Amino acid sequence: MDSTTKKVRPGGASVLDLDLKATVGGGVEDAYGEDRATEDQLVTPWTVSVASGYSLLRDPHHNKGLAFTFKERDAHYIRGLLPPVVMSQELQVRHISSEKKLLHNIRQYQLPLQKYTALMDLAERNERLFYKLLINNVEELLPVVYTPTVGEACQKYGSIFQRPQGLYISLKEKGKILEVLKNWPERSIQVIVVTDGERILGLGDLGCQGMGIPVGKLALYTALGGVRPSSCLPITIDVGTNNEKLLNDEFYIGLKQRRATGKEYADLLEEFMSAVKQNYGEKVLIQFEDFANHNAFDLLAKYGTTHLVFNDDIQGTAAVVLAGLVGALKLLGGTLGDHKFLFLGAGEAGTGIAELIALEMSKQTKAPVEETRKNIWLVDSKGLIVSSRKDSLQPFKKPWAHEHPPVTTLLDAVKAIKPTVLIGTSGVGSTFTKEVVEAMAEFNEKPLILALSNPTSQSECTAEEAYKWTQGRAIYASGSPFAPVEYNGKVHVPGQANNAYIFPGLGLGLVISGAIRVHDDMLLAASEGLAGQVTKENCEQGLIYPPFTNIRKISAHIAANVAAKVYELGLASRLPRPENLLKHAESCMYTPNYRTYR
Ligand SMILES: O=C([O-])CC(=O)C(=O)O
Numbered sequence: 240m241d242s243t244t245k246k247v248r249p250g251g252a253s254v255l256d257l258d259l260k261a262t263v264g265g266g267v268e269d270a271y272g273e274d275r276a277t278e279d280q281l282v283t284p285w286t287v288s289v290a291s292g293y294s295l296l297r298d299p300h301h302n303k304g305l306a307f308t309f310k311e312r313d314a315h316y317i318r319g320l321l322p323p324v325v326m327s328q329e330l331q332v333r334h335i336s337s338e339k340k341l342l343h344n345i346r347q348y349q350l351p352l353q354k355y356t357a358l359m360d361l362a363e364r365n366e367r368l369f370y371k372l373l374i375n376n377v378e379e380l381l382p383v384v385y386t387p388t389v390g391e392a393c394q395k396y397g398s399i400f401q402r403p404q405g406l407y408i409s410l411k412e413k414g415k416i417l418e419v420l421k422n423w424p425e426r427s428i429q430v431i432v433v434t435d436g437e438r439i440l441g442l443g444d445l446g447c448q449g450m451g452i453p454v455g456k457l458a459l460y461t462a463l464g465g466v467r468p469s470s471c472l473p474i475t476i477d478v479g480t481n482n483e484k485l486l487n488d489e490f491y492i493g494l495k496q497r498r499a500t501g502k503e504y505a506d507l508l509e510e511f512m513s514a515v516k517q518n519y520g521e522k523v524l525i526q527f528e529d530f531a532n533h534n535a536f537d538l539l540a541k542y543g544t545t546h547l548v549f550n551d552d553i554q555g556t557a558a559v560v561l562a563g564l565v566g567a568l569k570l571l572g573g574t575l576g577d578h579k580f581l582f583l584g585a586g587e588a589g590t591g592i593a594e595l596i597a598l599e600m601s602k603q604t605k606a607p608v609e610e611t612r613k614n615i616w617l618v619d620s621k622g623l624i625v626s627s628r629k630d631s632l633q634p635f636k637k638p639w640a641h642e643h644p645p646v647t648t649l650l651d652a653v654k655a656i657k658p659t660v661l662i663g664t665s666g667v668g669s670t671f672t673k674e675v676v677e678a679m680a681e682f683n684e685k686p687l688i689l690a691l692s693n694p695t696s697q698s699e700c701t702a703e704e705a706y707k708w709t710q711g712r713a714i715y716a717s718g719s720p721f722a723p724v725e726y727n728g729k730v731h732v733p734g735q736a737n738n739a740y741i742f743p744g745l746g747l748g749l750v751i752s753g754a755i756r757v758h759d760d761m762l763l764a765a766s767e768g769l770a771g772q773v774t775k776e777n778c779e780q781g782l783i784y785p786p787f788t789n790i791r792k793i794s795a796h797i798a799a800n801v802a803a804k805v806y807e808l809g810l811a812s813r814l815p816r817p818e819n820l821l822k823h824a825e826s827c828m829y830t831p832n833y834r835t836y837r
């Protein structure tokens with residue numbers, strides 16, 4: 240933001256124009272590339288319209304609570320609205336973290352949803368304090384703002400909805416989508432996460448209530464990837480729902496009609512994609528999230544050549560899992576090409592992961608991808624995907640239809656294929672039964688079992704089951720977190736193949752390089768960036784992923800790797816290329832330290 244930029248917030252009688260001098264406490268964090276605040280700008284006045292007085296304390300972007308100094312209280316008409324103590328942000332966080340106040344309260348709540356609501360309330364009250372708390376306590380709070388609790392939040396989103404956290408674009412907004420985008424108070428958007436709510440985690444069609452997902456994912460873009468909160472825009476597209484329960488619920492917040500399909504659906508999406516490009520330019524990253532298979536693949540193919548789009552369920556999951564496999568190879572030995580993979584679930588995650596593994600194998604062995612795909616087998620609801628089923632398969636399944644007699648159950652497929660790696664991506668819980676896991680343990684010294692479906696209730700098997708049924712020999716990771724398990728006196732720490740490892744860093748890398756398209760090689764770069772962060776100590780502890788506590792450092796490494804690939808492919812619009820991309824990524828990351836208002 241330069242000294243002439245005027246940021247105008249809409250409406251409100253108490254909104255005053257103020258000349259403010261902003262300093263950025265704790266580093267440069269307010270923009271990227273050409274918009275980046277430099278040290279000089281820390282003392283340069285910029286003009287901005289912000290809420291003052293009472294409404295300043297109610298503005299989550301600017302509120303600092305008791306941290307306002309008396310000088311600020313005088314300058315911004317808030318003297319007397321706060322008790323007389325001035326508390327630093329560090330003290331506020333310590334106050335909170337010392338179990339006296341918020342974190343203490345959050346921990347006391349019995350129900351995860353109460354914790355979720357308390358955190359969302361904090362975000363609504365004081366955004367920087369929310370992010371500071373989330374970053375400082377990431378392992379504890381991630382499962383609250385994200386899977387599994389966010390799933391329950393979506394199921395009950397109607398009763399949680401209080402204030403707008405993102406934009407709702409329904410069929411009623413047809414022809415007016417550009418106007419709707421302009422109603423969002425922030426102008427400079429860098430990342431949009433959009434869902435149509437048709438397949439929320441493994442919970443099915445939650446319609447308009449899917450909004451919790453874009454909100455949660457974008458909170459992680461900021462906390463884990465350092466993308467400014469004001470640059471993030473959650474969007475839910477409402478084309479109806481086929482969820483009978485919601486259709487019959489008098490309190491349902493979305494359109495009460497069956498889902499629009501075909502041309503009606505495609506036209507709305509087309510208008511949306513065009514409006515986004517028109518309003519924000521072509522460098523805005525659009526992350527598709529939790530669309531049903533039939534739309535997810537089409538949208539990615541259709542807009543991948545014209546927009547900066549990324550499907551987290553297809554591509555993000557793939558990059559995370561590939562990194563975990565590379566980590567697991569450090570424990571198992573051998574190369575990817577030495578392994579045989581069997582998937583339960585041939586949708587977005589299953590085929591996305593399968594393809595990225597095949598691409599990486601092809602890169603390593605120089606064999607064509609058509610060859611490397613042959614080490615990978617998929618089972619869907621009708622059994623093993625084999626060539627005799629080819630005619631009736633959806634297009635995204637066809638590359639996996641290898642020569643084999645028909646097999647109808649997962650157990651029989653395990654026995655027939657004898658995979659070294661079993662991956663669950665079906666969204667259906669408890670499908671890795673005792674027999675299936677025991678069969679894996681029969682012909683594998685260390686069976687690798689990835690139960691990736693979310694939330695926890697949909698996991699193919701629990702961590703405890705995997706360790707118990709393999710006498711502690713399994714290497715196990717899940718999509719939603721599981722606590723460590725003690726088996727026969729040994730503590731096993733399950734891995735978490737969680738998309739949150741990848742998308743924030745990937746997004747940051749795309750944003751800081753000004754990427755205009757996403758390319759598969761950038762996903763591989765992201766995956767390698769994550770795998771590179773698994774240390775020798777992690778391996779010795781049997782971990783295939785690095786701990787989440789270092790996630791901001793991990794994200795910076797991923798961002799640097801991705802940005803390097805964007806420049807290499809000539810798809811970067813922010814030129815010249817910074818020499819040290821890691822340093823550059825770190826310097827661009829938003830930190831939630833309070834700023835001084837003069
Ligand atoms: O949220 C995650 O980590 C994985 C995901 O996108 C999903 O299950 O839809």
Ligand SMILES: [Mg+2]
Nearest residue numbers: 440528529552
């Ligand atoms: Mg998802």
